Amino acid sequence: MPATSLIVNGNPVSVAADPDTPLLDVLRNHLGLVGTRFGCGAEQCGSCTVLVDGEPEKSCGKALSSVAGKAVVTIEGMGTPDKPHPLQQAFLDEQAGQCGYCLSGILISAKALLDRNPSPSRGQIAAALDDNICRCGSHPRILRAIERAALLMREGAAR
Ligand code: FES
Numbered sequence: 825m826p827a828t829s830l831i832v833n834g835n836p837v838s839v840a841a842d843p844d845t846p847l848l849d850v851l852r853n854h855l856g857l858v859g860t861r862f863g864c865g866a867e868q869c870g871s872c873t874v875l876v877d878g879e880p881e882k883s884c885g886k887a888l889s890s891v892a893g894k895a896v897v898t899i900e901g902m903g904t905p906d907k908p909h910p911l912q913q914a915f916l917d918e919q920a921g922q923c924g925y926c927l928s929g930i931l932i933s934a935k936a937l938l939d940r941n942p943s944p945s946r947g948q949i950a951a952a953l954d955d956n957i958c959r960c961g962s963h964p965r966i967l968r969a970i971e972r973a974a975l976l977m978r979e980g981a982a983r
């Protein structure tokens with residue numbers, strides 16, 4: 825089996841798997857990064873969203889071969905319980921979620937947005953989450969949490 829090299833959460837990894845294996849399977853089953861969720865498996869729900877070279881991508885629809893040499897960031901790469909990303913802290917503060925199944929994908933999409941636009945309008949936040957479904961209907965709290973995180977990050981940058 826050929827090995828494919830990529831960078832996951834800042835660490836170089838080499839994965840011996842069929843090059844057609846979906847990135848989601850590689851992350852969960854080969855690398856043990858189970859924070860990225862399988863929802864639909866058909867690029868429809870966004871629960872499997874990760875960053876690939878800084879862009880949000882649905883990992884269920886990306887073959888391992890398509891990320892060779894690229895940098896992938898998963899929810900595990902955003903923060904830790906001891907040192908959460910401001911988005912993770914804001915989601916906790918706003919209790920922005922119910923079952924939580926969608927949240928890793930939503931947090932990754934939100935990170936991609938704030939990385940390129942530190943001051944998004946509510947409409948821009950909603951548009952950035954267009955591809956992320958939350959069946960629990962937590963959208964109002966999710967939007968508030970992202971606005972809160974953006975403010976925290978702007979204040980942190982100004983210090
Ligand atoms: S599991 Fe990938 S979009 Fe739903």
Ligand code: FES
Pocket residue numbers: 920921922923924925926927957958959960961962
């Ligand atoms: S919090 Fe349950 S699907 Fe979003």
